[in-house]
Amino acid sequence: MSVIISVEKLTKKFKNLIAVNQISFEVHEGEIFGFLGPNGAGKTTTINMICTLLSPTSGKAFLNGYDITKERNQVRQCIGLVFQDPSLDDWLTAKENLEFHALIYNIKSKTAKKRIDQILEIVELKDRKNDLVLNFSGGMKRRLEIARGLIHYPKVLFLDEPTLGLDPQTRNRVWEYIRNLQERENTTIFLTTHYMDEAENCDRISIIDMGKIIAIDTPENLKKKVMGDIITVETTNNKNLSKEIENKYGKKIFLYDNKIQFEVDDSERFIPQFIRESKEDILSISARKPTLDDVFLSLTGRKIRDESANSIGRMRTRMKMRRGHR
Amino acid sequence: MIRDLKGIYIIWLRDIKRFFRDKPRLISGIARPSLYLFILGSGLSSAFGMFGGREGDWYIDFIYPGILGMIVLFTSLFSSFSIVWDREFGFLKEILVAPISRTSIVVGKALSGSTISLLQGIILFIFAPLLHIKLNFLMVFKICLLILLTSFALTSLGILIASRMKSMQGFQMIMNFLVMPMFFLSGAMFPLKDLPKWLEYLVSINPLSYSIDAIRYVMLEDKTFLAHPLLINISVISIFAVIMISAAIFVFNLTD
Numbered sequence: 001m002s003v004i005i006s007v008e009k010l011t012k013k014f015k016n017l018i019a020v021n022q023i024s025f026e027v028h029e030g031e032i033f034g035f036l037g038p039n040g041a042g043k044t045t046t047i048n049m050i051c052t053l054l055s056p057t058s059g060k061a062f063l064n065g066y067d068i069t070k071e072r073n074q075v076r077q078c079i080g081l082v083f084q085d086p087s088l089d090d091w092l093t094a095k096e097n098l099e100f101h102a103l104i105y106n107i108k109s110k111t112a113k114k115r116i117d118q119i120l121e122i123v124e125l126k127d128r129k130n131d132l133v134l135n136f137s138g139g140m141k142r143r144l145e146i147a148r149g150l151i152h153y154p155k156v157l158f159l160d161e162p163t164l165g166l167d168p169q170t171r172n173r174v175w176e177y178i179r180n181l182q183e184r185e186n187t188t189i190f191l192t193t194h195y196m197d198e199a200e201n202c203d204r205i206s207i208i209d210m211g212k213i214i215a216i217d218t219p220e221n222l223k224k225k226v227m228g229d230i231i232t233v234e235t236t237n238n239k240n241l242s243k244e245i246e247n248k249y250g251k252k253i254f255l256y257d258n259k260i261q262f263e264v265d266d267s268e269r270f271i272p273q274f275i276r277e278s279k280e281d282i283l284s285i286s287a288r289k290p291t292l293d294d295v296f297l298s299l300t301g302r303k304i305r306d307e308s309a310n311s312i313g314r315m316r317t318r319m320k321m322r323r324g325h326r
Numbered sequence: 327m328i329r330d331l332k333g334i335y336i337i338w339l340r341d342i343k344r345f346f347r348d349k350p351r352l353i354s355g356i357a358r359p360s361l362y363l364f365i366l367g368s369g370l371s372s373a374f375g376m377f378g379g380r381e382g383d384w385y386i387d388f389i390y391p392g393i394l395g396m397i398v399l400f401t402s403l404f405s406s407f408s409i410v411w412d413r414e415f416g417f418l419k420e421i422l423v424a425p426i427s428r429t430s431i432v433v434g435k436a437l438s439g440s441t442i443s444l445l446q447g448i449i450l451f452i453f454a455p456l457l458h459i460k461l462n463f464l465m466v467f468k469i470c471l472l473i474l475l476t477s478f479a480l481t482s483l484g485i486l487i488a489s490r491m492k493s494m495q496g497f498q499m500i501m502n503f504l505v506m507p508m509f510f511l512s513g514a515m516f517p518l519k520d521l522p523k524w525l526e527y528l529v530s531i532n533p534l535s536y537s538i539d540a541i542r543y544v545m546l547e548d549k550t551f552l553a554h555p556l557l558i559n560i561s562v563i564s565i566f567a568v569i570m571i572s573a574a575i576f577v578f579n580l581t582d
Contacts, residue, residue: 051423076425087416091344103336104424106329132347148420 004029004156004188005050010059012045019045021211022059027156030182032189034202036292038302042211043192044084047158050190051079064155077105080154082146084161084192090134094125094144097133098151105152112151119147122177124170139165146174150181156188157181163195175201199292209300223290226298229267230290231274233260234283241280248277254297263290263298333426337434338441341408345442355401355446359393363453367393386457388551391541392514394450394473395534398443399512402477403505405439406484410491428579432485436571439481440474447473461545468544472563476537479567485574512538518553536562 005027012020020042027033037043048054050061052072060067066074088097095116102112120126123143133141142165149157157178163171175198181187193199199219206216215222235241238260242253251262264270267287275282296302345351363386371385412418421431447470454461487500511525512534521529529535540559543552 053419053423073425073427076423079423081419081423083416083419085416085419087420089340089344089417090415091347092340096343100336100340101420101424104333104421104426106332106425 001028001030003027005061005063005190007046007050007061008059010046010049010061011057012042012049012054013057018211020049020056023208023211023213025206025213025216027188027190028203029155029188030186031203032182032191032201034199034205035190035192035208036199036205036296037208038300041209041300043208044160046208047160047190047192051081051158052076078155079158080149080152080156081158082149082160082162084164086141086145088133088141088144088148091132093130093132094120094136095129097144098148101148102151107152115151119151119177122173123147124173139167139170142166143170143174150177153181153185154187156190158190160192161194162191163193163198196292205292207296207299214299215295219292222295223292226295227290228263228265229270229287230294231262231264231267231270231285231287233285234258235260235278235280236283237280241278241282244279256297261294329425330427330430333430334434334437337421337426337431338438341405341435341438342441344408345438345445351404355397356449358400359397359446359450360453362393362396363390363450363457367457384548387459387546388517388542389515390450390454390457390459391538391545392512394447394469394541395476395512395514395538396509397446397450398473398477398537399480399505399509399534401443401446402439402480403484403500405442406435406481406488407491407497407500409435409485409488410494410497413492414494429575432482432571432575432578435485436478436481436574439484440477443477443481444470444473459545465544469541472537472540472544472560475560475563475567476534479533479563479570482567482570482574486570486577489574489577489580508532508534511535513553514538517551519551533563533566 003026007023007025009022009024010020011018011022023042023046035043035047045054049056050063050068052068052075055069060069062068063075064078066078068075089100092100098116098119099112102109102116107115117126120129123146125140125143125147128136128140133144136144142163146162149159149162159178163174166174178187178189182189191198191202199205202219204216204218205222206213207222208214215226217225233241238255238258242255242260245251245253245260245262249262249264251264254261271285271287275285367386367389370389374385409418412421451461451466487504491497491500511528511532513529514534518526518529518535518539536554536559539553540556540563543549543556543559546552
């Protein structure tokens with residue numbers, strides 16, 4: 001498998017803040033690569049650097065063999081972006097937005113026409129193609145943006161929270177198209193998401209926190225390496241039980257939603273013993289296999305869901321501001 | 327090369343489309359010059375008559391070029407501020423991440439600003455008969471060239487400023503501290519003769535004053551109010567245009 005993106009000690013400093021700290025990783029051609037991390041971790045900054053929107057302070061990166069600082073336009077021709085923040089032109093129609101994009105990405109007009117019709121059909125905006133984007137709902141704008149990112153068949157497609165705010169049916173259709181694209185054109189997908197199922201679909205995931213990569217592996221391996229089964233316990237006195245678990249079993253505990261969580265290797269055998277030996281009254285106890293959310297929490301101390309709630313809140317605020325401006 | 331030309335074209339086309347769709351802007355593009363010409367112009371014209379000046383509508387003839395200059399100034403700068411608008415609302419990112427050279431973006435915007443200024447100017451030509459101003463085809467043609475040249479320079483200036491502006495708040499400041507002084511110090515409303523030294527100096531460093539002077543040269547038979555020979559005017563504006571577009575291209579390339 002060839003390497004399509006290689007990042008070597010990439011760093012970005014803003015005055016006193018080191019947003020991205022000597023990051024190095026590789027992305028293989030044709031894979032779905034998840035780039036996860038809490039807000040403020042340096043995700044967006046890293047992506048902006050690789051996409052040539054921001055100059056690195058130091059370090060190198062190569063996309064499809066092109067240097068991101070020295071061969072910018074070549075890099076740009078190979079990539080497609082679906083931004084987190086809406087970036088359509090409200091004063092153009094849906095079709096015109098796509099035509100604008102096709103023109104600046106050098107797609108021949110006959111091909112462009114065909115692809116534009118095709119993608120409008122997929123995101124179900126065909127009947128609105130001659131309407132001004134100004135009058136579109138938030139969800140419709142999102143669908144149009146995804147459509148736009150997909151029409152020039154980039155080598156690497158950067159999806160920054162692509163399906164945020166979409167209904168499940170549209171999400172499925174979009175992912176179907178993306179997977180189709182990936183198979184046919186061997187497109188590499190570079191994905192940022194807060195949806196667990198989207199993250200599970202990644203071939204590999206890297207988790208970034210505080211400007212550094214703290215883990216990078218397949219979802220399976222991450223789950224196996226980082227943790228065992230998750231036990232969730234609720235008691236009358238969480239503090240005492242926490243101390244007991246820490247001292248007696250040497251387990252690190254996480255408090256979440258007023259419940260205690262910790263991991264063990266073999267939950268089936270552990271639970272009966274635990275209940276017998278516990279000094280506190282156990283109100284409820286459950287065990288399950290780890291999810292990426294747990295991996296995330298374990299590595300960064302925060303849950304992906306929490307970040308998700310913030311993202312939607314931010315987007316809504318921005319949408320409101322936008323309507324106020326107009 | 328072809329790619330760059332395509333890029334310039336698409337940037338230009340988008341701005342033109344947006345201009346025709348922005349109804350409030352179209353209306354204020356007609357309203358503002360109308361206000362100055364018909365109301366202020368007519369009023370001041372009578373006033374000068376009363377204060378013992380010349381007879382007739384000479385003042386309207388005098389300020390008509392000035393109002394053209396005003397339109398070019400406002401339209402050019404406002405066009406370039408669409409960059410700040412785009413930055414604020416995210417569309418600029420779409421342009422910046424595309425494989426289109428920064429130079430093409432600047433040239434496309436400078437050309438669209440010039441085109442839109444010309445379109446606004448044409449509206450003013452339509453008003454001319456109402457004000458008893460005589461225009462012939464050759465005059466109109468020369469004025470159009472001057473409008474295009476001046477606007478190209480001023481739009482480039484606007485792009486230069488807009489490259490560095492992060493928000494729309496700066497826009498208001500620029501309007502007050504740059505645009506209005508430029509307009510008042512351009513000889514649009516009063517002749518540039520026998521002025522106090524400090525005023526004369528400020529006017530001489532204002533490129534717009536050369537532009538308006540040139541339009542007056544083309545339009546008025548009575549050359550008493552002209553400040554410079556036509557050749558000087560055209561040279562100054564041309565040099566200014568070259569400097570501005572170069573600076574704009576340079577600074578805009580720094581946004582990487």
